[in-house]
Every structure is written in C-alpha cells, then in structure tokens.
Amino acid sequence: xxxxxxxxxxxxxxxxxxxxxxxxxxxxxxxxxxxxxxxxxxxxxxxxxxxxxxxxxxxxxxxxxxxxxxxxxxxxxxxxxxxxxxxxxxxxxxxxxxxxxxxxxxxxxxxxxxxxxxxxxxxxxxxxxxxxxxxxxxxxxxxxxxxxxxxxxxxxxxxxxxxxxxxxxxxxxxxxxxxxxxxxxxxxxxxxxxxxxxxxxxxxxxxxxxxxxxxxxxxxxxxxxxxxxxxxxxxxxxxxxxxxxxxxxxxxxxxxxxxxxxxxxxxxxxxxxxxxxxxxxxxxxxxxxxxxxxxxxxxxxx
Amino acid sequence: xxxxxxxxxxxxxxxxxxxxxxxxxxxxxxxxxxxxxxxxxxxxxxxxxxxxxxxxxxxxxxxxxxxxxxxxxxxxxxxxxxxxxxxxxxxxxxxxxxxxxxxxxxxxxxxxxxxxxxxxxxxxxxxxxxxxxxxxxxxxxxxxxxxxxxxxxxxxxxxxxxxxxxxxxxxxxxxxxxxxxxxxxxxxxxxxxxxxxxxxxxxxxxxxxxxxxxxxxxxxxxxxxxxxxxxxxxxxxxxxxxxxxxxxxxxxxxxxxxxxxxxxxxxxxxxxxxxxxxxxxxx
Numbered sequence: 001x002x003x004x005x006x007x008x009x010x011x012x013x014x015x016x017x018x019x020x021x022x023x024x025x026x027x028x029x030x031x032x033x034x035x036x037x038x039x040x041x042x043x044x045x046x047x048x049x050x051x052x053x054x055x056x057x058x059x060x061x062x063x064x065x066x067x068x069x070x071x072x073x074x075x076x077x078x079x080x081x082x083x084x085x086x087x088x089x090x091x092x093x094x095x096x097x098x099x100x101x102x103x104x105x106x107x108x109x110x111x112x113x114x115x116x117x118x119x120x121x122x123x124x125x126x127x128x129x130x131x132x133x134x135x136x137x138x139x140x141x142x143x144x145x146x147x148x149x150x151x152x153x154x155x156x157x158x159x160x161x162x163x164x165x166x167x168x169x170x171x172x173x174x175x176x177x178x179x180x181x182x183x184x185x186x187x188x189x190x191x192x193x194x195x196x197x198x199x200x201x202x203x204x205x206x207x208x209x210x211x212x213x214x215x216x217x218x219x220x221x222x223x224x225x226x227x228x229x230x231x232x233x234x235x236x237x238x239x240x241x242x243x244x245x246x247x248x249x250x251x252x253x254x255x256x257x258x259x260x261x262x263x264x265x266x267x268x269x270x271x272x273x274x275x276x277x278x279x280x281x282x283x284x285x286x287x288x289x290x291x292x293x294x295x296x297x298x299x300x301x302x
Numbered sequence: 303x304x305x306x307x308x309x310x311x312x313x314x315x316x317x318x319x320x321x322x323x324x325x326x327x328x329x330x331x332x333x334x335x336x337x338x339x340x341x342x343x344x345x346x347x348x349x350x351x352x353x354x355x356x357x358x359x360x361x362x363x364x365x366x367x368x369x370x371x372x373x374x375x376x377x378x379x380x381x382x383x384x385x386x387x388x389x390x391x392x393x394x395x396x397x398x399x400x401x402x403x404x405x406x407x408x409x410x411x412x413x414x415x416x417x418x419x420x421x422x423x424x425x426x427x428x429x430x431x432x433x434x435x436x437x438x439x440x441x442x443x444x445x446x447x448x449x450x451x452x453x454x455x456x457x458x459x460x461x462x463x464x465x466x467x468x469x470x471x472x473x474x475x476x477x478x479x480x481x482x483x484x485x486x487x488x489x490x491x492x493x494x495x496x497x498x499x500x501x502x503x504x505x506x507x508x509x510x511x512x513x514x515x516x517x518x519x520x521x522x523x524x525x526x527x528x529x530x531x532x533x534x535x536x537x538x539x540x541x542x543x544x545x546x547x548x549x550x551x552x553x554x555x556x557x558x559x560x561x562x563x564x565x566x567x568x569x570x571x572x573x574x575x576x577x578x579x580x581x582x583x584x585x
Binding site for chain 2: 032103125199
C-alpha cells in the first residue's frame with residue numbers, strides 16, 4: 001500500500017517537472033507574442049526596417065538594434081571562430097598529456113567568468129586601451145576603410161565585438177575540440193600511412209569528418225553572442241544608430257531591453273521592447289536548435 | 303598526394319605544415335591570454351579592499367565606508383529560493399528524459415531543454431516580469447528567484463539526463479529482476495549511482511545563476527538597504543557591481559572590483575570542484 005503511494009508521488013513529480021519545463025518554453029513564446037501585439041499592430045513588418053527609435057514621438061523601429069547585434073555578433077564569430085578552431089586543432093593534434101588538459105581547462109574557465117565581470121573589465125581596461133592604443137593603430141594603417149575611421153571613443157561596436165569574442169571563445173573551442181577528437185584515429189593514421197603531413201591529414205581527413213560539428217559550434221557561438229546582454233551593454237555605448245564605423249557607439253537588441261525596460265513609460269514603448277525580445281528569442285532559438293542538431297548528428301555518426 | 307612524393311614538394315609541404323601548426327599554436331596562446339588578463343586585473347583591483355567591512359556593511363553613499371553585505375545576503379537568498387524551485391523540477395525532468403518510456407516525448411523534451419538553456423537570460427527576465435512582477439504589483443526578490451530558477455532548470459535537467467544515461471542498463475535490469483518497481487529503480491539505484499554527475503550539473507547551474515545580472519534588472523531590481531524580505535526589491539552582488547561600475551564615484555568603482563573578485567573566486571572554484579567530482583566518478 002505504502003509503496004503504491006510512493007510510486008504515485010514519484011511518477012507525478014517526474015511528469016509535473018517535465019510539463020513545467022515544456023510549459024516554460026511555451027509560456028515564453030506565448031507571452032512575447034502576446035505582449036508585442038501592440039507594437040506589431042502599430043508598425044507591422046516595418047518594425048524590422050524602421051531605423052528610428054523615438055520614445056517621445058512614439059516611433060519604434062528595431063533596425064538599429066538588429067544592425068548592432070548582427071555587427072557585433074558577426075565580428076565575434078569570425079574572430080572567435082578563427083582563434084577557437086585554430087586552438088582546438090593545436091590542442092587535439094599537437095599537444096599531449098598535461099599541457100593539453102591544462103590549456104584546455106584555461107580556455108574553458110573563461111566560460112565561468114560572469115558577464116558583469118567582463119563588462120567591468122571592458123569599460124575600465126579594454127575601452128580605454130582601445131581609445132588610446134588600439135583604435136589609433138587601426139586608424140593609422142586601415143583608416144582608408146570606413147570601418148576604421150571616425151571618432152575614437154573606446155566604447156562602441158569594436159569594444160562590444162571584442163568582449164563577445166572572448167566570451168564565446170570557450171564554447172567554440174570546447175565543441176571543436178570534442179568533434180575533432182571524435183574523428184576515428186584509424187582515419188588519421190591511415191592518412192599518415194600514405195605519407196600525408198599532419199596538416200594534410202587534418203585538412204583532408206579530420207576536417208571533412210568534423211565539418212558539421214564545427215559549423216554547429218560556430219552557430220552555437222553566434223547564438224550566444226546574439227543573446228549576451230550585460231557585458232555588451234556596458235561597452236557598446238548605447239546609441240541607436242547605423243554607421244559603418246566600428247569605432248562608433250551602437251546598441252544591441254539585448255542591451256536596449258536591459259537599459260530601457262524599467263523606464264518604458266507608455267504601452268507602445270513597452271510592447272516594442274517585448275517585440276525586440278521576441279526577435280531575440282527567435283534568432284537564438286534558430287541558431288541554438290540548428291547547432292544542436294548538427295552536433296547531435298555528428299556525434300551519432302562518430 | 304596522388305602524384306606521389308617528390309623531394310621538392312616534400313620540402314614545401316613540410317614548410318606549410320610547420321607554418322600552419324605554428325599559427326595554430328599562436329592562436330591557442332591568444333585564446334588563453336584573456337583569462338590571465340582579466341583574472342589578474344580583477345585580483346589586482348579587488349584584493350586591496352577585500353576586508354570584513356566589505357562583507358558586513360551595506361551600500362553607503364559615496365565618501366562613507368560601505369560594502370556589499372546586503373547584496374551578498376540578497377544573492378544568497380535569491381539563489382537559495384531559485385535552488386528550491388529548480389533542483390526538484392530539473393532533476394525530475396532529467397529523469398523523465400532519460401528513463402521515460404515514450405521515445406518521441408523524450409526527444410522533444412531533450413530538444414526543448416536544449417533550446418530553453420539557449421534562451422538569452424534577458425528574455426527569461428521578461429518572462430519572470432510578466433509571470434511574477436506584474437501580478438504581484440512590484441519588483442521583488444521572489445521574482446528574481448523565479449527568473450534564476452527558469453535558467454537553472456534546463457541545465458540541471460540536461461546534466462541529470464546525461465548522468466543517468468551513463469548508468470549501465472544492467473543496474474536497471476538487475477533491480478527490476480529483483481522485483482523493484484520502476485520508480486524504485488530510479489530513486490534507489492539509478493539516481494544514487496549517478497549522484498556525482500547530478501551534483502556537478504547542479505554546481506554548474508548554481509554558479510551560472512550566481513553571476514547572472516540581466517534577468518535581475520527588472521525582477522529583483524536591487525536595494526540599497528539591508529533586506530531579507532522576498533516580497534520587496536532585493537540586492538544582489540552582480541546587480542550591485544553593475545550599478546557601481548557605471549557610477550562616477552571612485553570608491554563605488556573600487557567596491558565593484560572587489561565584488562567582481564568575489565564572484566570570480568566563487569565561479570572558478572565551483573567550476574573546479576565540479577570537475578573534481580566529475581573525475582572521481584570515472585575512477
């Protein structure tokens with residue numbers, strides 16, 4: 001009799017837990033769609049292409065935030081992709097033993113540092129350095145590109161992109177490392193046996209095998225970068241504008257919610273922020289889901 | 303390669319090999335550098351002010367000696383309640399995803415847990431605002447706990463699921479053969495033998511919640527005074543760091559660094575502890 005009750009309780013607990021988790025995901029979608037209805041009715045699809053964000057005149061367009069998010073995230077994914085994949089190649093194919101473990105651990109520990117600490121370091125160390133050294137240097141040698149011209153403030157797209165680069169680096173390195181390690185050693189040894197150098201065996205055997213996993217890692221990193229809030233808010237300058245210069249201050253979808261949600265005074269303003277949140281959710285879900293699928297398929301075939 | 307190996311080519315190929323690998327090595331050095339730059343600077347800036355006053359005094363106006371005592375207390379309270387919600391729900395969902403009978407529900411739930419763990423924390427803050435802050439009529443520590451719990455549930459569920467999956471099925475079969483019920487198998491055989499990894503997952507979720515700032519901005523909101531009332535706005539360490547960092551006062555900025563040092567020490571040590579627990583499991 002007592003066993004029966006215990007069993008019922010356990011079964012219920014497990015089922016309720018699962019339902020709560022699924023309900024949370026559904027609630028997120030329903031809540032964001034519901035709350036952003038006002039903004040959607042007011043601007044419909046033009047919300048995505050209006051580049052004015054003017055609470056006083058109640059005109060809300062998300063384009064500057066989309067632009068800022070895409071620019072900083074792309075910058076981060078290109079840099080972190082190169083550094084992360086390069087590092088993982090060195091970790092997997094060159095290093096052995098303790099050194100491999102320790103260096104791998106150092107990179108993974110980066111993921112443990114809280115976002116707000118990155119932001120703090122960003123405004124007091126990275127941004128001043130950029131203003132005094134980094135940006136003048138870029139301007140001197142690459143200033144003919146509109147990307148590296150304009151006033152050098154320290155805070156802006158470049159600072160945001162660099163902070164994101166550091167923050168998504170551990171994700172990309174860890175997953176690339178796992179998928180490269182999952183390449184069957186027979187294949188690599190086979191390549192060595194027919195006289196390939198180490199790099200050739202990586203390029204022609206290891207890489208094709210791990211390709212979808214690495215693409216998954218990059219998508220996952222991109223999804224992280226898109227959703228990252230506090231660190232970016234602290235260094236991006238928070239000005240909704242679309243300019244070609246990486247030195248200029250910008251704004252991202254996540255940071256506008258962080259900054260303006262508590263001070264949004266009228267319903268249309270709040271609703272517009274919810275709609276920005278909805279776009280943010282859909283973007284990260286697409287990249288996260290896609291990445292998970294690729295990494296999952298890769299680990300299946302391995 | 304199909305042309306066969308000629309001496310001239312071999313030299314070129316070896317040079318390429320060397321060049322490529324040194325570039326990869328250089329990239330690895332670049333990747334490791336930020337950890338030392340950031341942690342080193344946080345220690346250098348934060349350590350001088352790390353004293354008992356920092357733990358015992360609340361926020362004070364600039365110019366007066368102050369600390370983060372209220373924020374430390376608030377953080378403990380918010381995360382304590384978040385744990386209370388998320389631990390049973392996360393482990394329960396993890397058990398279902400691993401041990402449940404219906405295949406497609408398991409796959410869908412696993413995918414849902416993945417997606418949920420990828421949702422930006424600021425969006426989770428919006429959900430907590432609509433679910434808790436608005437109905438309650440104001441910012442509160444409780445709503446902060448809900449937000450953090452939503453972030454912790456998928457992490458704990460995923461880690462539990464993976465931990466349970468690594469338990470050999472012979473244990474389940476053996477227990478069933480002895481006449482144990484399915485739920486008894488979960489609670490008395492599978493869960494205990496995966497306990498180490500489940501704890502690891504919890505520690506990781508906890509340390510992530512400890513550093514979260516964005517979802518607390520419009521839930522817990524922050525508070526300058528001593529408070530333990532979960533129904534009122536409550537201070538939290540990361541929120542305090544955020545506010546202090548953006549303030550123009552140098553003594554507040556110093557406290558922000560000390561707060562950051564505490565967060566970094568906690569986050570890194572929890573991460574290392576979870577690794578030790580994890581490794582012990584495989585021995």
